[in-house]
Amino acid sequence: MRKHRNWLIGFGLGIMLGASMLQLINTAREQTEGVAMTRDQLDAQAKEQGLLLLTDKELQQRLDEAVSSSVPSKGKAGEESDQPPASPSSSKGVAPVTEPTEPSASVPTEPDAPVVSPSNDKVTLYIGAGMSLTEVAESLQKLGIVDDSKDFIEQARPIAKKMNVGNAIFTGKPTYEQIIAELVRKKR
Incomplete structure (x- = not known):
């Protein structure tokens, strides 16, 4: 037994290392094999966390509504407003910026x-x-x-x-x- 001691230690360490690697592989596989969620499931989870999911179309519609409501007009058709027209959103997906309501911010x-x-x-x-x-x-x-x-x-x-x-x-x-x-x- 004593003469095979180094071999037995190496064999035992190899088994432990192999088992650890197999467990890591299985854990990683479980995380990447997630089941795709339906829109209803995503909405439910978002609602639980106090969030609101919007499609691109809904988001653009809300942005347009916000921009149009924040740009006041003088009331008569044909007259221009006091503020310049809102610029289109940039390629980064940033919403157009209008004049701040508070002059200090x-x-x-x-x-x-x-x-x-x-x-x-x-x-x-x-x-x-x-x-x-x-x-x-x-x-x-x-x-x-x-x-x-x-x-x-x-x-x-x-x-x-x-x-x-x-x-x-x-x-x-x-x-x-x-x-x-x-x-x-x-x-x-």
């Missing part, structure tokens, strides 16, 4: 564009899926939240993989610890 044209509201000194930055720490640091520097993006990257390197997708809201001039806490906060 700026409206983002892209999903990852920051929203700056000077009235209460709050700054919102959208953290998108797959954004790197460098991209976030550069955005924070552009917004004036951090002075040196390289210094912030060095401080925040441990949380680079822990940032959560969603809107990060900053008030005033936060410290690096406050910024890091907001980046890793679970967002809805």
Whole structure:
């Protein structure tokens, strides 16, 4: 028994490694073999989470309605409105932007564009899926939240993989610890 000890250890480790790999393969296969959901099932799940599913046609119709209701006219046919006509949506799928109702707020044209509201000194930055720490640091520097993006990257390197997708809201001039806490906060 003693003379075959190394062989037995190798054989046992091989069996354990093989079983582990087989379990990983089966788990991955189960995740990729999901059953396609019907529109009704998708609507039900969206409703449970407080969301609304729209087809492209319904979305475009709602966008057109919103744009037409937000552009006031002078009332007479043939006269032009005070505001320029709404621009068509861009190739990225971003909705047309009209004049903001509040003069102190700026409206983002892209999903990852920051929203700056000077009235209460709050700054919102959208953290998108797959954004790197460098991209976030550069955005924070552009917004004036951090002075040196390289210094912030060095401080925040441990949380680079822990940032959560969603809107990060900053008030005033936060410290690096406050910024890091907001980046890793679970967002809805």
